[in-house]
Amino acid sequence: MENVRELFQVMTKRFGLLNKNCCSVGGIEISLVQSHILYEIDRLKEPSMQQVADALAMDITTFSRQIQTLVKMNLVKKTPYPKDRRIYILSLTTEGKYVAARIDTEMNQYLNEVFSHMSEFEKETVLRSIKLLNDCMAKSSVCCKPLF
Amino acid sequence: MENVRELFQVMTKRFGLLNKNCCSVGGIEISLVQSHILYEIDRLKEPSMQQVADALAMDITTFSRQIQTLVKMNLVKKTPYPKDRRIYILSLTTEGKYVAARIDTEMNQYLNEVFSHMSEFEKETVLRSIKLLNDCMAKSSVCCKPLF
DNA sequence: AATTTTATTTGCAAAATACAAATATAAATT
DNA sequence: AATTTATATTTGTATTTTGCAAATAAAATT
Secondary structure, eight states: OOOOHHHHHHHHHHHHHHHHHTTTTTTTEEHHHHHHHHHHHHHHHSSSSSHHHHHOOOHHHHHHHHHHHHHHHTTTEEEOOTOOOEEEEEEEEEHHHHHHHHHHHHHHHHHHHHTTTSSSSHHHHHHHHHHHOOOOHHHSSSOOOOOO | OOOOOHHHHHHHHHHHHHHHHTTTTEEEOOOOHHHHHHHHHHHHSOOBBBHHHHTOOOOOHHHHHHHHHHHHTTSEEEOOOTTTTTTEEEEEEEHHHHHHHHHHHHHHHHHHHHHSSSOOHHHHHHHHHHHHHHHHHHOOSSSOOOOO
């Protein structure tokens, strides 16, 4: 049997690299962490600070400062939540949505290119495999449970 | 069709988290970056500084300083290369090997646990899928070519 | 021999990180 | 209702990480 971890390590390294490369779009340049923050804000609907920080497994104080930067860059908006005034709801500004969408397009473009080297059947199998993997990881009790 | 990037993002986030969690073993505590460095030194046989930095897509100056730290921690050894005195060969010390092995064990343990939620057939399919994916990513010309 | 290239390190300033403490508000307890 | 406890977020501060530019040193090329 091949080394399982090695397979994962190579895959995630490549995907991580792709993520890093996709951080500069249309003249705007953001860090990898910031790109992940935009992604999560977009994915979760009207999340609070704490929710996004949790989803990214990020220290809340570091996260708070990153959000301050993103607000200054006019990519993220912080809205007080009337029902609980401790909480701020995060959302993407128009510009933030644009950046997130551009990154998403570029990522999917690359992934399509990768899948173009496979048959349709292989592609379906790979995607189903990843989905299965994600489900099983979610079930696992060894680590990282609280998240997701 | 589901969102392909989303699938990858979730998977790599989980795996990244696992990597982070596996950074403290047997009383020794290292950073995620340092864990990756140990892993690559172990994987490549007698690599130079530049080779490992390239494999990790890391800035060589940052890498140089990380190596200094790891040498001080007695996890990595730097050996001058006689045939080209500009070059240093990196290797793991006994302690470094121990840490890397412990991390590897822990990672594989978790992965086994994840796969225990699948049938043997599913497991084989998933592993073959990842291998195929890695091959196709290597073939791809869109990004990240120089590496690997 | 002189120039160019490659490998690595250091100077330096900016950015990221995380612990502890502060603040503000909500929820629970007395 | 007043007090305590818990939760969400920010700030103080010190450490670590990062990466560009420049320095150094040794090989390769001209």
